[in-house]
Amino acid sequence: MALDGIVISNIVNELNCSLVGGRLYKIAQPEADELLLTIKNNGTQYRLTISANAGLPLIYLTDVNKTSPITAPNFCMLLRKHVNNGRIIRISQPGLERVIDFELEHLNEMGDLCKKHLIVELMGKHSNIIFCDDKNMIIDSIKHVSSQMSSVREVLPGREYFIPQTTDKANPLEVDYETFAELVYSKPIPLVKAIYTSITGISPIVSEELCYDASIDSTTPANVLSENEQKHLYTIFKGIMETVSSKQYIPNIVYKGNEPIEFGSLELSIYQDTDSKESKKAGGLLTCVKYSTISEVLHTFYATKNAISRIRQRSVDLRKILNTALERNYKKYDLQLKQLKDTDKRDKFKVYGELINTYGYGIESGSKSFEALNYYTNEMITIPLDNMLTPKENAVKYFDKYNKLKRTFEADTKLVAETSSEINHLESISTSLDIALAEEDLVQLKEELIEYGYIRRKGPTGKKGLLGKKGYVGKKVKITSKPFHYISSDGFHMYVGKNNFQNDELTFKFANGGDWWFHSKTIPGSHVIVKTGGNELTDKTYEEAASLAAHYSKGRDQEKVEIDYTERKNLKKPNAAKPGFVIYNTNFSMVADTDISGLNIIHD
Template identity: 60%
Template sequence: MALDGIVISNLVCELQETLIGGRINKIAQPEKDELLLTIKNNREQHRLLISAGASLPLIYLTKENKPSPLTAPNFCMLLRKHLNSAKILDISQPEMERIIEFKIEHLNELGDICIKYLIVELMGKHSNIIFCDNKKVIIDSIKHISGLVSSVREVLPGRNYFIAKTQEKENPLTITYERFKDFVLTKPTTLSKAIYTSLTGISPLIANEICVRASLDSGNSTSTVNEIEGLHLYKTLTRFMEDISECNFDPIIIYDKRNKEPIEFSSTLLTCYQDFQVEHHDSISEVLESYYSLKNIVTRIRQKSSDLRRIVSTATERTRKKYDLQCKQLKDTEKREKYKIYGELLTTYGYQAEPGAKSLTCENYYTNQEIRIPLDDTISAMENAKKYFDRYGKLKRTFEALSVQIKETKEEIEHLESISAALDIALEEDDLIEVKKELIQYGYIKKHGVNGKKEKKHKNTSKPFHYISSDGFHMYVGKNNYQNEELTFKFANGNDWWFHAKGMAGSHVVVKMEGAKELPDRTFEEAGMLAGFYSKGRNMDKVEIDYVERKHVKKPNNGKPGFVIYHTNYSLTIKPDISGLVEIS
């Protein structure tokens, strides 16, 4: 989600409370389109990160520092000249726009008090940081926009600053019901789109939320809304905006319960995401820093694992095609017994066949029924019998060879699926190292690496997931086949409990008994949830889980890492939802 006017309003309230009256102590420009201001206020030091990046414009308070280039860029030097030790007088948001204005007081070279404006525009690819004098004349900006780039507004030194109105929109804080009815509800589009295309600072997410709070379907056409529903929608919008104007915010991050991935953030509670996990934060800065940090981790791991995923996907597809072909060839060998019977019957009754006959009809002494045997009329009955025995022998040898090959191919598919499952749950680069090592060991990757480069030695720090059950039992989850093997056969004791999703690739889950005589039912269920969640069935409503004492789990001879067999086990069916479980880092 991009920053909309509601999130900006939340940020402005937070910055007003924290920074107004403070003095700018340090100005740095870590990136070409990014500023880091250090501000001292009420004996506390605050860092304000401002990014005008086209892909991810952001502004939030942070405790983290960033290294700066040895030579400061020109824009940074200009700000240092004017704003060093300057005082922040006011922070505002004009008309719910995605803009934050800092009104700053400083002393010039003559010691006179001067007013300057630092204006942060957070508008996607049009984002900018603009420095103006007290009359809103542009002194400089972090990005220069000439008339060749934009026909709407130039952002260059000496030009007057103004907010570009590229769309006709109304301020949701001041819009009247008559204007709402005539301007918003008359648009020939869906209800949600009519709201966010008509009102400043309202994103599609918030437009949908307002519709949900008004008990209206956001996907319905505006033409379906009657007078009463339209008035109710307007009043819902008004109440929503009253909370915004009074700074009643509830900064949250929405997580997908199944994979714990952040999917949305907001400055207000989202009733349209009731079935998702909600994490509340004290400030919108915390939300932005945490959300984008987690998003970056997920994105980075996906990028780093993309080569491995492609290798596994290609190998799996190739192996499945081989398996299908082998199964088809195996089906063709089903005729072998028929040829054997033909040979035996011809050996017994061949004397009855006349020379040049194309078939022989005789009694099948296995079924006591009459059978017709096709013959090659150019050879004798005994030679036909030999021919049928030869066919039988060839098909029998093919059947025996294919039976072994199909078993091996199926095991290879299961192995590749287990590697794919390990890639799905990888959260750190170290988690990928063991997966890559396994792919190298089994010949899917050449030893010199994925991209032809020699692999560097790396000390792997990846450890299994560690959870505590509601009853205080320690539960461990392997992240890949090597960890599954280690967990089951070296870490676990004989009387510990072992869990695994039935009939699908997934992690081994071990519950340590640590001297306890029995495992509570609730811990059985929670361990089952872990086994279901960290498997290929994590997106299913229900997953069947096998569980057994560790002493009954065996490793087959020459088995691949993480592959086990067991013959006596219990089963339970569970919903793979681990949102309520406590993980120990």
């Protein structure tokens, strides 16, 4: 979601509370299109990041400092010359535009009090940071825009600054019903588009939220709404604008699992309804997490997005290897099942042979078939015969077919079990790859793929490099990934394995016999261990541990998942079984929610 006018107004309100009255202590330009301002106010030091990056324009308060070039760029030097140690006297947003105006007060070279404006425009590829005097004349900007680059407005020193009015949009804080109706309801386009193309600062997602709150299909043409629908929609719109005017913001991020997919300064009900269009588009169960500040929202959203993007890029090769192996095994499994099904008629041939031996004395020479009573079912059946063979030879022929199919059945049954086991193992690794949050998590997954022959270990081929297993070479890397650690509402420690090796470690080395084990039923997932400390688990802890097992499973995109749970002492690991595989005969089951947003994770 781009920064819309409502999010900008939330940022302006936050900056006014923190920065107005403060002094510009340091001005740095760590990137070509980014400023980092350090402001001291009321005994507190703040850092403000302002980015005019065309792909990701941002502004938020941060604790993170960035290294700046040794030689400051010209724009940075200009700001230091004019406003370093200047005071911020006002931060404003014109209308609900994606523009923030910092009004600065400073002393010039003669000691006279002067005012300047640092104007931040957060408009996608047109984003800019512009420095102006108190007469709206541009002194300089972080990006120069000439007439060859834009026919709408030049952004060059000496030019007058103004906000370009490229479309006929109304200020949502001032628009009345008549103007709203004239701009929105007259257009023969989908209602959602008619709203955000007619009103300043309204993003497509806020427009969708308006339609949802008004119970109107957003794809309905705006010019076909009834009078009641028009009035009702405007009432909803005014309610949202009153929320913005009264600064009752609700900074929040909408998550799909651990991945943030949307953020806003208003509560987005459209994502909390599992039947809504936006929820279905997201393709899974969504949770909304509220934050205390919009700066925290922006920092968390983009930092998490970047981390997930980085992990996905680094996991591309692993996922490709997994998908190739899975596809190959799926095809092999289907072929083996088909071959196994073809052996279903083996018992029929055995019965044919037995019946021919039993009633063979009555078969005439040269017969192509004969009828006999099947003493297994007490029914008459017709048995095909080869008229070139004697009855005894026909019986031998059927027994040969039976024995061949019997051998095929036994071999295929074993192969199907082996292939099914391999598919389950690969799917469990795929599930682990889905929940990997850091690069160290990928290292252990790669080790598992190496150990089971899907990847060849790179390294020297000398004796010291040999693993002595399956011919892999090179030395094992150091594993630093640790299981997830949660605390239940009633204080019990809960641990979740991130991969099969961690699952084995948790279940068979870390857990005691009286601890409880949770796992998704019939589908791949993580082992969840709850340490009891000799105490009885509470009902709430059972539910929370089951939710962890549901969330960290292949069914995490579902609303509910069936979970098996039992005491650790009831688990066994068969000899030569793959990591993460256990068997048990005593267990309980429950259906658990996959939402774990309320659980407290511990960062060890």
